[in-house]
């Protein structure tokens with residue numbers, strides 16, 4: 001601080017000190033402010049317009065007893081109405097229960113995941129479903145599967161020895177394929 005004052009005083013004796021910001025630096029400052037605004041808008045839209053919120057007390061469960069009662073006692077897929085499904089998936093050391101979810105193409109699936117033991121991850125390949133699975137919390141996201149194919153889900157938070165083997169798959173099948181299934 002004192003150094004700067006001295007320099008200023010010395011400079012003032014010889015030539016007037018001109019305060020200014022380099023135009024190049026000014027542009028970077030503009031970009032930084034703009035980026036902050038973009039982030040602020042993104043977070044606001046995600047949180048309030050799209051309803052993407054961090055888990056709160058309303059999604060708390062007891063990890064020691066969560067699998068004793070429904071719907072967690074029988075995890076899996078339930079058809080709520082035509083094309084609308086809810087899936088309950090348990091992430092535990094070191095497997096997902098169930099390992100497979102099969103839905104007809106065009107289905108909207110609300111996926112709930114919880115862990116009875118330690119922290120895991122839940123990411124469905126080629127979708128924006130990417131959740132942290134914390135014991136004592138239920139993580140929920142909804143996705144519309146409008147493409148036929150297999151979408152593997154993996155645990156993407158290191159959870160120990162069997163972490164790499166922790167995976168499952170969402171099978172999105174054509175509507176006719178599911179009708180044939182139910183016929184047989």
Ligand code: CUA
Nearest residue numbers: 120155157159
């Ligand atoms: Cu479960 Cu990594």
